[in-house]
Amino acid sequence: MSPRLKQEPHEASPKPVKLSAIDEDVLTVLMGRELYGLEILDQLNLDRPTGKLLFSSLYPALNRLEKRGLVKWRWGDEVEKSGGARRKYFKVSGQGAKSLQAVQQYRARLQTNAQPI
């Protein structure tokens, strides 16, 4: 799943990018830790109210986030458990963290403004 256009994340870019609901969920799960696909799915499906997420949703979302420089990945070591195949570990990039933070702040403001007068 190597990206056709691999961009360096814009750490210094002031403008956060738009995030879809699933992107936001994935970024939230990956915040501050490094996980591989199945672990991300496990975390997302823990108490998910809107139905179980599958690989068919997660992989395109990860691909999208990676293209936009919001997540980074690295190859793990070859382990016997995975039949000699290497896992891909994902983590949030600086740009990703910033975008997620921006969205979360926006939500918090919305909540404050929505309080009854």
Next chain:
Amino acid sequence: MDKTTKRKIRKLWGFRLTISLGLILIGKFAFYQQQKAAIWHREISSFSLEEKHIQLVEDFPQILEINTKQIYLEPIKQTRLIARKITYIEDLSWSMDKISDRISILGDRIQELGSSSLSGQREIGDLQEKRSKALIRLNELRDHKRTANEIARHLTQTLIQESTMLKLQVSLGSLSNSQTQDYAVFLAREMELLLDHIEVNLFQNLHKLHKARILLWSSVISSLALLISLIQLRGSWSLVLQFSAILPEDAAAELAILHERFKKAELPLWKHRLCLSTEASMLLIALIQIHFENTFLLPNNSRIDD
């Protein structure tokens, strides 16, 4: 994972795919042949000769025999009878001539004796007695001859009539013979048509049925051979390694972990396989989607979704 292993796994999947495709094709062919065999079998079992054809086959030799025999037999019999009767009349006529000759001899003898002596007188008396008897017999024979002549005349007339009839019958016979020939030609044509009908409906269908059965059995044997080779290929590599032939390494690793989880959960084998196949299909769909999205990426475009 090293490149050699990957290549080997790809080769294994190539084999599997080819064998599976072969199996499907042969299976389809076998099914088609089975259907064809059923059709031919039905055609053959429902084959029957029409009533007129059965009658034709049964009557053909008899018809020919009757037509050739009856024409000549009767007139020949009649002619033979008449000829026999005429021979008898001729014999009768010859006997009469003989008696007449003897009477005239006796007359001469009487005249000779009359002129000689007394003892001769006695002999004359005997001879005259004999002569009168012979004359009576002659008269009787004359009556017979008259009757015989009448009969002979009648027979001759009959013979003439019979011969006319014979001629007529012979000509009729030749006519009938030509009719018989025509009829025989007609029958032969009918027989030929019947044989054609049998050949088309029975022999050809039988041939087709045999062909379909042979092809069916060969395809069944080929399918079995392919199935065995497919089974032999099974288990030569671990399941997860096999997935890496069609999926990227990271996706194969994800499936490997899932596989371990199912093993630990001690799920039934069919459920285990079903879940794993579902997840593999999901991953494949996701990868197709990713490739599709990546195809439309423009160069130097960092803002894909914005």
